[in-house]
Amino acid sequence: MAALLSVQNLRAAYRLANGVELHAVDDVSIDLREGEVLGVVGESGCGKSTLATILALNAAPPLYVKSGTMQVQGRHADLTESDPLPRSERGKLISTLPQSAMNAMNPTTRVRDLAYDVLRAHERTTRKAAWGRAGARLEQLGLPTRVLERYPHELSGGMRQRVITVISTLLDPTILIADEPTSALDVSSQRAVVEMLKDLLARKIISGVLFITHDLPLLRHIADRVAVMYAGKVAELGPTERVINTPEHPYARALVGSILVPEPHIRAARVLGIPGSPPDLAAMPKGCRFHPRCPLADTRSREEVPPLVEVGDSGSHFAACWRTLEARQLLAGNLVGGPDGRVG
C-alpha cells in the first residue's frame, strides 16, 4: 500500500544553554498509510511528543532537527529547514491536533473568528461564508453550531477538545498529527474525540492520523498499527493486535504486560513491571538503549545498536532487539537448515 506520509531518518535534539545536546529523537523512520491510524506510544520522555512537534512543523529553538526528510503525497520536504512546507500547505497537507485546547486557542478569540482566520489563510472567503462552512462541519460531526459564538473559556473541556478537532480538520487536511489529544479528558470525552476522528476518516475528510499517546489501551480502539518508542528510537512497530498480543521487544512486552489489565477502564500510566527508569537523554547508554533495564541483555546488546528489523511473517511486524533477532534466526535455521541473510 502506498505511504501517505513517509518520514526518513529523523534526528532531533534540544540544545541547552550550556551547549549540551539532548537527542530526543534518534534516527526514526515511519510510514503512515492511506486511511490508517498509526499509534505512537511510550513513556514520557521517549521522544514521541518531540516527534509530533516536528511533524506538525512546529520545531523551534531550543529544538533542532539534525536530519530527516518527509514525503507527503509525492511532495518532498527537508525537515531540517526552518519552514519545511510553505505556509499555504500547513494545515492543509498536514494539520495538528494539540493536547490542550485551552492553551491552543487564543483566549480572546471566539471560535468563529479562529475558523475564519484558518479558512481565510488558505482561500478567498468572506466572514459569513467561513462561519457557514464551520457551522456545517460542526453539524455534520454532531456538534451544536452555537459554539461558534463562544470564547474558549465558555466551553467545557470535552467540548473544547471536540471543537478544536473540528478547527484542526476544517481545511480537510491529508494527515492529522494528534499529540495526546485525549490525555487531559475524562473517559466519555476521550471516547467522543476518538469517535470523531474515526468519523472524519470514514467521511474521508482526513486520510490518515498519527496518534501520539502514552495510553496503550486507548490505541486498541483506534489505531491500525502501533509504534512503541523508547529513548528516542522506535523499539517495535506492527499491527495493533499483534503488538499487544505478541510483543517482540522486551520493552514492549513489559509495557504491554504492565498496562494491559483485563478491565480496559483501569489504565495505569506508569510502566510498573520494568525496574529502573528511562535513560538520561544527556548520557545515553551504548548499544541498545534499553539494555540497563533489560533482563535479556547480553554483550552485543551492550555494545551495538540493534536495527529495526522484521520479526513476523506478515511483513508488517518489526522490532529492534538483538535477542529477538537471534531467537528468530535460530528458529528459522532449525526449520530451513542454516542461518541465512533473509533478515537485514
Next chain:
Amino acid sequence: MIRSLFGNGRFRLSFSLIALIVVTALVGPRLDDRNPLFAVGGRYDEPSSQIWLGTDAIGNDVFLQLMHGLGTSLYIGLVAGVVATLIGVAIGTLSGYIGGLLDEILMGFTNILITVPTIVILVLLSVALQNRSTLLLGVIIGVTSWPWTARAVRAQTSSLKTREHVDVAKLSGAGTFGVIMREILPYMMSYVVMAFVLQLSSGVLNEAGLSLLGLGPSQSISLGKMLQSALQGEALRTGAYWAILPQTILLSVIAFSLLLLQSSLDEFFNPRLRRR
C-alpha cells in the same frame, strides 16, 4: 549558581556599579572630615583643584556634600527598603498562607493603599511630622511603599502552600509561624531579594522626590536636598552645572543599576522570561 549569575553581562555591570557606589558612600566621608554644611567659598565658585566640583549657592563644597549626601540617601533607601520588605513579606505570607477572611481584609487594605497615590500619603505624613530624622524619613517611605511587595509575596505564598513539603511540615505539628519561616520563606527568597532591590531603588528616589518638595530630612545633607537647594538657588539657569548635575547623574545611575540588577536577577530566577 554564583558563577552562572556572573556570566550574565547585565548582572556584572549592575553589580560593579552598585559595589562602586556603596564603597564610595562608605569610604568617601572618611577621606575628609570637614563638615559638609560649612561654607568654603562664595556663591557658585567654579570647580578648581582645591574644590573639585565647585561650590553651591551658599558656598558649600559640592564634592564634600556629594560624598556625605550619597551615604544619607543610601541609608534612607536602605531603611525604606528593609521596612517595606518586612511589612510586605509579613502581610503577604500571612494573607496568602492563612487565606479566608484575613486574606480578604489584608488584601483589601493593600489594594486601597496601592490605589491612593503614594506621593499623597508621603506628603501628608511628612507634613504632619515636622521634625524628620533620616531614620524617620526612611520609615515613612517604607510604610507607604510595601503594598507591591505584599501583593507579590502573597501570590507566591498561595502557590507555595500547596506543595508537599508544606503538608508534611503541617502534619508533623509545625505551627503557622514555623511553616512560614521554614517551609515558605526559604522557597521564595529570590523573589524577596528582587522585591527588596526594587524597594531600595524607589526608597532612594522617593527621598529625593520628597526633598524636592521641601520635605527632606531635617538636619542632614542628602542627594535630594542637594538637588532641591540647587534648584531653588537657580543653579541651572545661572549655568552652575557643577552644583546640580553630579547629584542628578548619581541618582540616575543608582536607580538604573538597581533596576538592571533586578531585571538580571529576574531573568536568572525565571527562565521563562528568557527568549526561546
Next chain:
Amino acid sequence: MNPFGRYLLNKLFWYLLAFVAAMALNFFLPRLIPGNPVDAIVSQMAQGGGASGEAMQRVYDTYIVEFGLDKSPLEQFISYLGNLFRGDLGTSLGNYPTSVNSLIGAALPWTLALQLPTILLGWILGNILGALAAYKGGWVDRGAFLGSLAFSSIPYYGLAILLLYTFAVALPWFPTGGAYGFASSPSWTWGFIADAFRHYLLPFLSLLLVVIGGQAIGMRSMAIYELGADYVGYERSLGLREPRIVRGIFRNAMLPQITGLALSIGALAGGALITEIVFSYPGLGTVLFDAIRQNDYPVIQGVTMLITVAVLAANFLVDLTYGLIDPRIRTAHGAGA
C-alpha cells in the same frame, strides 16, 4: 447579576473605600501636628513680620472658625466632608484671602495639559516599542530594552534636569522654565500659543520618555510571554498568516498593559508634580511646593485631595475599559470573573 455588572460593582466598592481612606488621611494627618495648626501658622507669619497685629488676629479668628477647632474631631470631619462635597476647599493661608479653589483652578489646566497627553501618547508609543522589541528580537530588542530601562529608571526629575540643562542652558534652544514668556500673557493668539508650545516641549518630552520607557518594558515581557504560548504554535501549524497571529498576540499582551496603565497613573501624577517644579511650570506641583514652604495646609490638603480624586477616577475608568475589552470578564459564565 451579569458578570460584568458584578465586576463593576466590586471595583466601585473598593474605589469608594480607597476614597474614604484617602479623605480620612487627608483630614487627620495634618491634625497630628503638635498644638493647633493655626497657632503654628500664625506664629510663623508673625515671625515673618509681614502683617500687623490686627490683621493677624483676623486671620487667627478666621481659621479657628474655618478649621472648626472649637468643635469635636468628629464634627470637624463631618463639616470637612460637607465642604468637600460642596466643592469648597477653603482659603489659602499663604495667599490670604485667595480661595484654594481659585489657586488650584488657575494651576489645573497647565497640569492637565502636561499629564493627559503624556499618559496617552506615552502608553501608545511605549506599547508599540515594547511589542516591536519582543517580536523583532536581536539588536532591536537589546537596544529598545536597554534604552527603555534607562529612561524608565531615571527619576522624572533626573531626566527633567538633564533635558533642561542640555537643551535650555548648554544649547539655548528652549526657554529655561515657566509656561510662557514674561512678555506675553495668556490669550488665544498664535504668538502666545507658539510661545507656550516652546515652553511646553521640554517638560512634555521629559515625562513622555519616562512613560514610554516604563510601558515598553512591561509590554516587552508580556509579549515575549505570549509569543511562547501554545496557541501561537497551533496557529502557525494551521498556516495562519503571520500578521493575524501577531495581532492576536499583541491584543493579549495589551490587556495586562491596560491594568499597568492604571497602576502607573498614580506614580506619574507624583512624578509630574516634581517635573513641574524643575521647569517652574505653573501647575499643581508648583502650587504644592509653594504651599509646603509656607505651611499652607488648606492648599496642601486641597492639592492632595484633588490628586487622589483624579487618580482614583482615572483608575476606575481604566478598570471599566478593561472589563469592557476582556472577554473573560465580559462573558465569564459561572465562577471565573
